[in-house]
Amino acid sequence: MHNDNLVEIEDVEFGYGDRPVLKGVNLTARRGQVIAIMGSSGCGKTTLLRLIGGQLKPGQGRVRVAGQSVGELGQAGLYRLRRKMGMLFQFGALFTDISVFDNVAFQLREHTDLPEDAIRDLVLMKLHAVGLRGAAQLMPAELSGGMARRVALARAIALDPMLVMYDEPFAGLDPISLGVTGNLIRRLTDTLGLTSLVVTHDVQESLKIVDYIYFVSEGVIVAEGTAAEIRASDLPYVHQFVHGEADGPVPFHYPAPPYADDLRLGKQRV
């Protein structure tokens, strides 16, 4: 394994029941970089994150994080590794029965013996980093979608992880929150020296902040490159995705019998 690579995915195959989702994916994430995994909905992007986090085990191939093969770890080893990972779920997944402060303090209280004074300072520092120190005493139900996402980000970085995974961090955000979230991902990656894996289908926002992009389609990586390379790509799938065209390699119509047959044109109606 290359020392610079924090995450290495080698020939990974995975399926839900009989339905194959990933059919031989290879991907690496270098330390200190923001990596985007893009592709249309249901192409297996979130499954990839779950494989890296050890919530799923690959059918074939190997997923390595910091040199450890995730699929082969027992629960204790997996939990030790997860303490060095943070994950931002699509809608934040904040614990709704406790305050913003307690959400961010959750891991610190579970995994450290720090006194409450130190926890308070750490939590306020993390919340300050995402601009929500003033919202510490609010309950998750009182937050907007963008604020909830930022609190979840503060919670994800509470233990200073080496890897943060983001599942659709831009979904359903207004343009201001979109920019704020994108900048936060970039800034936190640089200042904390962590590695970020962003699963998204928001092309324009992610092209601004990422170092390297992987395109997933039908279970394989169909294209990869830097933002400039992806913008200039003439691969039909990448072109359709980046420019948001309705029809192309990804068809507009769900597979169906011929239109004329469905409308029974040319046949005598009873």
Added chain:
Amino acid sequence: MPTTCDWENSVFKRSIENLGNRTLQAVWRIGFAARFFVAVLLHSGTAFRRFGLTIREMYFTGVLSLIIILVSGLFVGMVLGLQGYETLQTYGAEDALGILVALSLVRELGPVVAALLFASRAGSAITAEIGLMKATEQLSAMEMMAVDPIARVVAPRFWAGVISMPLLAALFSAMGIFGGYLVGVQLIGVDEGAFWSQMKSAVDFEQDILNGVIKSVVFGVAITTIALFEGYDAPPTAEGVSGATTRTVVTSSLAVLALDFILTAFMFRGLN
């Protein structure tokens, strides 16, 4: 004779397949429930080491169920007082009203009715809460933070339910006896001395009170296990959670009644 094609498409074949699938699913689910129960027991350390977590859940399952338990207990006791007096006075045995009210409550009605109320009040709430935590990925988030949801979320709720249930049943019986006293002694005029002294001499600690406590502990285990399992196994959708909540109330109510019969059969002394 049917051709292969007829057999492939026949309604008969599909219904057999359907029956087989349902049976497999049911067996798989029972197995999963058993493994879930064992996992909860094995991961109960946190619930006792950090007893504050269990106390917090006892507030939600036990203390917040108090109103419905106490009011229902009072009314059940009052009805027992009225109905009991009606029957006993036919035989001139109205002084035995205290015995009738106390034994009915301590042996049967206390544990059973309190358990049925507990299943609908606290059981449904537990299922909905766990189901929604799963649907909103809170349990996944906890796993990703290297915190085991079975130890941190499920086990404290389990023990809170198991501890709360006998306490609620005892309070139900106490309120019921008070209700029987109000109607029998204060309203109808049964002799107060006879009411209490006959009750005191007839109710046996081991055979009546302890058996009632055993019943309520068993009901507590059954209801909280069903409620937690249904929530944990609920499909992460609105219909999934609502279906799981309904199943909790139906399954745990039936389980309470069935277990009551089995336990009563073991505790029965009438043939000796």
